[in-house]
Amino acid sequence: MSPKDPIINVEDVRFRWPGRASFALSVPGFSVARGETVLLLGESGSGKSTLLSLICGTITANAGQVSVAGKDLSKLSGGQRDKFRADHIGMIFQQFNLLPFGSVFDNIALPLRFSPERRSRVGDVREDARTLCSALGLPDVLTEKASTLSVGQQQRVAVARALIGRPPVIVADEPTSALDEASQSTFLDLLFEQVKAHDTTLLMVSHDPRLGARFDRVVSLRDITQIERRAA
Numbered sequence: 001m002s003p004k005d006p007i008i009n010v011e012d013v014r015f016r017w018p019g020r021a022s023f024a025l026s027v028p029g030f031s032v033a034r035g036e037t038v039l040l041l042g043e044s045g046s047g048k049s050t051l052l053s054l055i056c057g058t059i060t061a062n063a064g065q066v067s068v069a070g071k072d073l074s075k076l077s078g079g080q081r082d083k084f085r086a087d088h089i090g091m092i093f094q095q096f097n098l099l100p101f102g103s104v105f106d107n108i109a110l111p112l113r114f115s116p117e118r119r120s121r122v123g124d125v126r127e128d129a130r131t132l133c134s135a136l137g138l139p140d141v142l143t144e145k146a147s148t149l150s151v152g153q154q155q156r157v158a159v160a161r162a163l164i165g166r167p168p169v170i171v172a173d174e175p176t177s178a179l180d181e182a183s184q185s186t187f188l189d190l191l192f193e194q195v196k197a198h199d200t201t202l203l204m205v206s207h208d209p210r211l212g213a214r215f216d217r218v219v220s221l222r223d224i225t226q227i228e229r230r231a232a
């Protein structure tokens with residue numbers, strides 16, 4: 001695939017949560033170019049997390065196509081999608097989803113257990129984890145239990161976990177919502193530094209338009225969920 005091809009491509013997608021008639025997501029077209037940083041804005045309940053889940057392949061569309069790195073996710077089995085996600089996507093969740101009783105190192109190294117491809121890009125795992133931690137402004141915390149860290153520190157651990165083994169895509173679901181404004185800004189500085197250093201594609205969703213200035217492109221969920229497809 002050429003570098004101009006989108007790394008994320010959503011086309012004519014429709015999705016409904018089973019048993020929930022009141023919500024339907026319909027995306028005629030949305031794509032993210034390789035190396036691009038995109039902020040997707042939408043109110044709470046508008047379907048941001050649902051769209052990210054479709055892109056990560058944790059749920060599958062009722063119709064249409066979701067492709068990541070040229071692969072149509074609907075063509076993969078559930079197990080193949082899990083493997084594909086581990087290889088290609090680093091995920092940062094709103095609640096971080098760290099293993100509370102695991103050490104910081106265990107948490108950061110976790111994705112490598114599911115992805116030999118990502119593991120193969122890392123020499124000494126402990127050394128890489130330490131390098132990421134210091135780049136993210138975390139003092140030497142590798143052996144600490146994740147649950148003993150502050151919220152801001154836990155969030156940086158979640159970022160290190162998403163970045164280890166250099167997945168081509170980072171997907172972040174409202175990762176700053178639990179932080180005060182000063183920590184949000186530091187957190188984004190560090191995330192962008194890492195993303196730019198490795199030419200990683202970043203797709204972040206938020207309800208907060210103030211975050212927009214740092215991104216290559218800001219997209220409103222409302223605009224990409226219009227029924228009429230706009231001319232390319």
Ligand SMILES: Nc1ncnc2c1ncn2[C@@H]1O[C@H](COP(=O)(O)OP(=O)(O)O)[C@@H](O)[C@H]1O
Pocket residue numbers: 017018020023042043044045046047048049050051
């Ligand atoms: N796991 C789920 N099962 C059933 N309905 C869900 C699930 N997750 C989200 N929804 C519903 O889908 C709609 C969109 O939710 P969501 O994608 O979480 O929005 P946002 O992330 O923008 O706040 C809401 O009506 C929500 O209740």
Ligand SMILES: [Mg+2]
Pocket residue numbers: 048049050173174
């Ligand atoms: Mg959400």
